[in-house]
Amino acid sequence: MNTTTQDTDATLDPVSHDDHHHDGPPKGIMRWILTTNHKDIGTLYLWFSFIMFLIGGAMALVIRAELFQPGLQLVDPNFFNQMTTVHGLIMVFGAVMPAFTGLANWMIPLMIGAPDMALPRMNNWSFWILPFAFFILLSSLFMEGGGPNFGWTFYAPLSTTYGPDSTALFVFSVHIMGISSIMGAINVIVTIVNMRAPGMTWMKLPLFVWTWLITAFLLIMVMPVLAGVVTMVLTDKYFATSFFDAAGGGDPVMFQHIFWFFGHPEVYIMILPSFGIVSSIVPAFSRKKLFGYSSMVYATASIAILSFLVWAHHMFTTGMPLAGELFFMYCTMLIAVPTGVKIFNWVATMWRGALTFETPMLFSLAFIILFTIGGFSGLMLAITPADFQYHDTYFVVAHFHYVLVSGAVFSIMAAAYYWLPKWTGHMYNDTLSKWHFWCSLISVNVLFFPMHFVGLAGMPRRIPDYALQFADINQIVSIGGFAFGLSQLLFLAVVIKCIRGGEAAEAKPWEGAEGLEWEVPSPAPYHTFSTPPEVK
Amino acid sequence: MKHWLYLLVGIFSPTLAASELPLNMTQGVTEISNQVYDLHMTILLICCVIGLIVFGLMFYSMLNHRKSKGAVPAQFHESTKVEIIWTLIPFLILVGMAVPATSTLIAMEDTSDADITVMVTGSQWKWHYKYFNEEIEFFSILSTPRDQIDNKAPKDANYLLEVDKPLVLPINKKVRFLVTSEDVIHSWWVPAFAVKKDANPGFINEAWTKIDKPGTYRGQCAELCGKDHGFMPIVVEAMPEAEFDAWIAGQKQAATEAAAQAEASLSQTLTMDELMAQGEQVYMARCAACHQPNGAGLPGVFPGLLKSPIIQGPVGDHLDIVINGKPGTAMQAFAKQLTAQEIAAVVTYERNAWGNDTGDVVQAADVSNFEK
Known part of the structure; x- marks a missing residue:
């Protein structure tokens, strides 16, 4: 028997002798460049994402170093603006989104019993254009006049008429990122719809698969909107159109409507897969089935639909009519309902379970609590009259970092620890991973919690220098920032150690884990499920 | 602890x-x-x-x-x-x-029945206030000295939250703000009034307030508007109506005097040293944010003034760009921001500072003639 048939459960289909397959991956760099294997591509995405996380994090540390004290110390305001802009772009498009795509590549075929993604060559392509996108974006920082300095939201006319010469590079790099995301999303949808193993009916899909399916639809719907708006920025700046210039009949506020029509579903793109991850991990370490599986699916779908109806809550101060403000306030508040259902379901899953606290569980529990805190500040921001005071202050910065760092990033960490044994065949170093967790947990709160206070007290976001009453809290925040950044090097150490060796992992290293991915050996062989398993 | x-x-x-x-x-x-x-x-x-x-x-x-x-x-x-x-x-x-x-x-959102109306206009990186029905308007610019920002001098209590001319408002009156912008989007925010309204170029937004207590209230621009977004604060002085009326009268008086002075300056001829001294002050307050204190600009963002063709070329071109600005760029039209005397001084300064030894001297009358 060759490797291919050993990979699958041989008892399911004893006549499966597919000798056309190569046994393993080719050697050397070409393995990675030419690969169409979902596991290799997943690995590429995950490493790429981690490198971007470190680069974007280094930029955040430049910001925090400058803000350590009032006065201008290290960087000039124009470079400071480039740091806030590129930090945001890299973390959103380079760190969080590719990490989820990497997890999807690795885990969706394993979870639904498919041999690979449905469109493997496109899969290769959708990864390999990404490094070029970020090379273009990062190299624009070295141009005369610097890189993008108008915030990751690139509001016109700051990004058009008043933008730096490098804006074209920014636009092209965002185009490439968008193409990559769309191809990734198409692949996820086609795979899930067509390649589920026999018996894997819709309501048996693992929640990670469900949430990714819905995320992929969101991506397909909003990425073209982003492509459209960056193209309008491009033609406004270089080809004398005036989409966003009142002098030519355009409207700068229209930019914000189009951008946030992409931008708000985008924030759910960055959190729905987290819900899926946490919904896999909490039941595993509670040794109890997920509470309210179907309500979780419906809640995810409701959040996705509502995400298209709330974009203008980012724009309450732009001068909307009262009716518009009321509509977007009510719709935004409504999102709290399905989000609440999810949190209650996780707590109910833990309730009267048999809990253990391995590192993936610790990160998931931290996710639930800290994401909920981010949800509360989100609810406060939805209240339009109060939003007039919160808008564009550090309160908003605190809010979205709670949902994206201690939310999305923590869930990615949880996922990495949960599936590392499956990927590498080794258990990670438990002590080191616990150090990583506790250092991250404490520092992330020192970093982001005090931001609520300076924001409420009136410190605007995106400023390189601030009034004296904000000095003490900014100092605390900066210390937290450096501590959080350094803590992530522990994660790198854990992962490298785990790849190099460690206690051998069983096929199912977690007692309470469920799902097809635990039925293949650890590490998962290069080819899995060449013969579909049967799901009962 | x-x-x-x-x-x-x-x-x-x-x-x-x-x-x-x-x-x-x-x-x-x-x-x-x-x-x-x-x-x-x-x-x-x-x-x-x-x-x-x-x-x-x-x-x-x-x-x-x-x-x-x-x-x-x-x-x-x-x-x-x-x-x-x-x-x-x-x-x-x-x-x-x-x-x-x-x-x-x-x-x-109910801006009806306002007692007074103030037009608030943002531009990179200052606010302009205009009182409707009164002939009063002025710019309000950060007054924190550069040395404090560069950590060369101790910072005072209202560091970055102080301006040369605050907006003055009466208490117990409904004040309507009409908010707009001349370049990018800014946002006019005074936390003590719970008023935050975006200033959108080409459009006018409305907001209102009715202040209960006299005092000085400070805020900041709340929408990223370029390099010096962090350096365009808002200061509002709220005072009882009688004091406010006196202030208005004083402002009108001052405006008349300033007009007379401007008229008088047209017939004056200043020496090169006098022009250079005044020009340096104006340059540091109005021009240095972009063109930098040493005139080098920020390559690729804001042009430098050293050996630039406009500085080295005819005086007329130089006056034109200062007076009328350059549409579609951050270069504003300074005709309504500066007096003829100030423009003359700053143009003289730029043409003779940092090794730009053109030797040209521009007088207020030259500026006035050019504007005509």
């Missing part, structure tokens, strides 16, 4: 937080700002209560339902009844929040 204590106290005691370290929203000095503050505190409280219940249950479960304590997992994993309950209860809480929010919002 003390600050940590304050942080903890701040979490649990909103009243203390408002008075000690700045940890909470400004309560403000208008009826609206007080309503907004109450709304904020109510919702914060509701969130805290929900948080305590949910996190409390989680921690109870984490402490008591541990495998190490011999917990045996229960089998339940579904209950439509429970799902309906925890969908409905949050929904009702939200309705409860939406009611006061809606009424406050309706009040905030």
